[in-house]
Amino acid sequence: MFQYYCLNPISKIGLENFTEEFVNTHDVNEAQGILVRSAAMHDMELSENLLAVARAGAGVNNIPLDKCAEKGIVVFNTPGANANGVKELVIAGMLLASRDIVGGINWVESAKDNPDIAKATEKEKKRFAGTELQNKKLGIIGLGAIGVKVANVAKYMGMEVYGYDPYVSVDAAWNLSRDVKHVLNVEEIYKSCDIITIHVPLLDSTKGMINKEAISKMKDGVILLNFARDLLANEEDVLEGIKEGKIRKYVSDFPNPVTAGQEGCVVIPHLGASTEESEDNCAKMAVKQMMNYLKNGNIINS
Numbered sequence: 453m454f455q456y457y458c459l460n461p462i463s464k465i466g467l468e469n470f471t472e473e474f475v476n477t478h479d480v481n482e483a484q485g486i487l488v489r490s491a492a493m494h495d496m497e498l499s500e501n502l503l504a505v506a507r508a509g510a511g512v513n514n515i516p517l518d519k520c521a522e523k524g525i526v527v528f529n530t531p532g533a534n535a536n537g538v539k540e541l542v543i544a545g546m547l548l549a550s551r552d553i554v555g556g557i558n559w560v561e562s563a564k565d566n567p568d569i570a571k572a573t574e575k576e577k578k579r580f581a582g583t584e585l586q587n588k589k590l591g592i593i594g595l596g597a598i599g600v601k602v603a604n605v606a607k608y609m610g611m612e613v614y615g616y617d618p619y620v621s622v623d624a625a626w627n628l629s630r631d632v633k634h635v636l637n638v639e640e641i642y643k644s645c646d647i648i649t650i651h652v653p654l655l656d657s658t659k660g661m662i663n664k665e666a667i668s669k670m671k672d673g674v675i676l677l678n679f680a681r682d683l684l685a686n687e688e689d690v691l692e693g694i695k696e697g698k699i700r701k702y703v704s705d706f707p708n709p710v711t712a713g714q715e716g717c718v719v720i721p722h723l724g725a726s727t728e729e730s731e732d733n734c735a736k737m738a739v740k741q742m743m744n745y746l747k748n749g750n751i752i753n754s
């Protein structure tokens with residue numbers, strides 16, 4: 453028998469894939485396997501029983517990788533399993549930034565008791581006018597599972613798409629629309645794109661990559677999106693860029709006290725992967741990985 457513990461609520465459909473030798477324990481110290489979404493595990497004591505951590509998601513920055521390596525605990529993630537959910541929210545993020553949907557909805561809410569709301573709308577709507585995505589230049593930094601999907605949809609929407617990734621995989625290159633311009637230098641994205649979206653992992657080399665210096669190289673009025681990881685952008689520098697008019701809109705899937713609620717910022721409570729389908733896919737993959745490892749010692753990454 454094997455015992456697993458869910459640190460976050462994990463999709464029931466995914467958990468149904470566990471065979472009967474696996475039981476859900478409510479005592480984390482008993483568990484040979486932990487399933488986790490984005491809850492931070494850095495302060496957790498890792499018991500001697502623990503053999504594997506399966507992250508139902510892509511990013512592993514919530515897991516103490518060094519501590520796990522020291523104790524020989526295997527860490528899995530589920531690359532690509534929620535890429536479709538994130539991609540769809542990124543596209544929504546671009547639309548939220550280019551059309552003042554949030555401002556418009558808030559205004560309607562505030563005017564809901566006005567019996568002449570239709571007339572009032574005619575007077576007000578000019579200030580919510582936006583711009584279109586078609587023919588705009590989109591820069592995608594990071595051409596992994598999500599970046600590639602965003603590129604292909606953006607292409608269909610008539611955008612001119614530029615992609616940058618120093619480690620583009622054969623798979624990604626194959627799945628990427630032939631019309632995406634793969635640039636060899638991130639500066640090219642900064643200087644030429646109207647909208648920039650980041651899809652890289654959080655590493656020492658990427659932490660704070662969207663900072664004052666990077667922003668200064670961008671086009672005036674750029675729209676910036678971060679649906680990848682918290683801390684990739686220096687939020688103070690972003691806010692300053694907004695105040696100076698350099699950044700037109702910042703859309704982030706990572707609530708942060710600096711940018712939350714600020715003019716020019718659209719902040720979403722980390723919902724990229726929060727769809728039924730993505731949650732089920734991630735949980736199924738994480739369960740499969742954990743079973744394979746605990747039962748057979750096999751390490752699979754799909």
Ligand code: MLT
Pocket residue numbers: 489490508509510511512534722724725726
């Ligand atoms: C991910 O890294 O894939 C996301 O953070 C998933 C999640 O929301 O749990």
